[in-house]
Amino acid sequence: MAKSYSLAFVTIFLLTLGSCQSLEQISIDYLQPANLSFPPQLRKVAIVNNISNAPNNKLIAATEKIKEGTPLVSRSTAYANGDPKIATESLAEEIAHQNYFEEVVICDSALRANDKLARESTLSQEEVRQLASDLGVDFIIALENLQLKATKSVRFLNEFNCFQGAVDVKVYPTVKVYLPERNRPMATLHPNDSIFWEEFGGTAIEAASRMIPDKQMLEEAAVFAGTVPVKYLVPMWKKGTRYLYTGGSVPMRDAAIYVRENSWDDAYELWNQAFEGTKNQKKKMRAALNIAVYYEMKDSLTKAEEWAEKAQQLAKKIDKKNITDSAQTSIDDVPNYYLTSLYLAELKERNVQLPKLKLQMSRFNDDF
Incomplete structure (x- = not known):
């Protein structure tokens, strides 16, 4: 069975190896493209509640x-x-918060509230045209359904000698996108995600009594559910974590100081000197990985990928005796190779997404 490791997990392992391989964590914010791409002329959108029946929010528990x-x-x-x-309100607020569309209008009253006969919830082209005209928008995003699955558990945590009461709610919103000129929805989304709460107590009853009340849980889950489809609809900022080698030589330590002062160009000069001025493969690998992060911070993703590949190849030489296709290979055997490979994979993913992101941000003249 194949193994996979997160970049954070690899780093925690490396941090235990000692000061000679000290790593410093930094944050990076970058845009990720949405799944859907909208033409630049679609600038005004209405977020509407198109769920047909008023929900009954009474949880019927089935104890296992x-x-x-x-x-x-x-x-x-x-x-x-x-x-x-x-x-619906949460969905509208989150889309508006992304500042992607010129105007976001909300219609949270149920469009199907006055229906006397059951009918298909999908809006007809005539209804879409009328809604768009009445609300003064270019297109419609409709919440069509929202299902919740809540799991409550109480368990004993032996290592802490206490009980944990936990509530895990999986949300299943359904969203459709309508354009007035189309007779069918442009897209239908069925994303899902989970939200989690936990409390602790000295007894099982105490832990259970402290768990979030059902009413509050349903409200917070609905707010959370409204945010889930947003990344599929508009580009969103993502906060990532990157790691820099800060030890092993004077230039590497001095470069770390420049980074803390946000003087990235000065740090790059020292990393480049460190890379060119040594034949030690480990030192070259660390400098190369830092240079890759430098270029990513400068939004030069192609150069960042080139340097991450250099770091990976050097790491492969360092760890070569332990790199195999065997399922028994572990992070303990090839820490440098795993770290560089995971970072390279993230850069490659960003590079693949870049053309789509540029297309989606063309409405801002690529100013992002």
């Missing part, structure tokens, strides 16, 4: 039998319709 000898004391699962009004 717990096997003897497990730390799990109790677990129950329940299903509910989410609050469409809260979710």
Whole structure:
């Protein structure tokens, strides 16, 4: 079975190796493209509640039998319709917060509230045209459904000698995108995600009593559900973590000081000197990885990928005796190779996404 490791996990391991391989963590913010791309002329959007029936938010719990000898004391699962009004407002607020469209209008009243006969929830082209005209927008994003699956559990945490009460809610919003000139929806999205709460107590009853009340849970889950589809609809900023080698030589330590002062060009000069001025493969690998981060910070993703590849090739030589295709290969055997490979994979993904992002941001004349 193949193994996978997160960049953070690799770094935690490396940080335990000692000061000779000291790493410093920095944050980076970058835009990720949405799944959908909208023409630049679509500048005004209405977010509407198109869920047909008022939801019944009463959780009907089904308690499961717990096997003897497990730390799990109790677990129950329940299903509910989410609050469409809260979710629609949250969806509109989150889309507006991204500042991608010129105007975001919200219509959180249920469009199907006055229906006397059941009908398909999908809006007709005539309804879309009328809504767009009435609201003064170019197109419609509609919340069509919202289902919740809530799991409550109480377990004993032996290492802390206490009980944990946890609530995990999986949200399933359905969203459709309508254009007035189309007779069918432009797209239908079925994303899902989870939100989690936990409390602790000295007894199982105490932990259970401290868990989030159902009403509050349903409200917060609906707010969260409204945010889930947004990354599929508009480009969003993502906060990433990057790691720099800061030890091993005077230039590397001095460069770390420049980074803390936000003097990246000065840091680059020292890293480049460190790379060119040594034949030691480990030192070259560390300098190369730092230079890759420098170019990423400068939004030169192609150069960043080139230097990350150099770092990976050097790491491969350093760890070569342990790099195999065997499932037994572990991070303990090839820490440098895993670190450089995971970072290179992230850069390659960003580079692949770049043309799509440029297309989506063309409405701002690529000013992003």
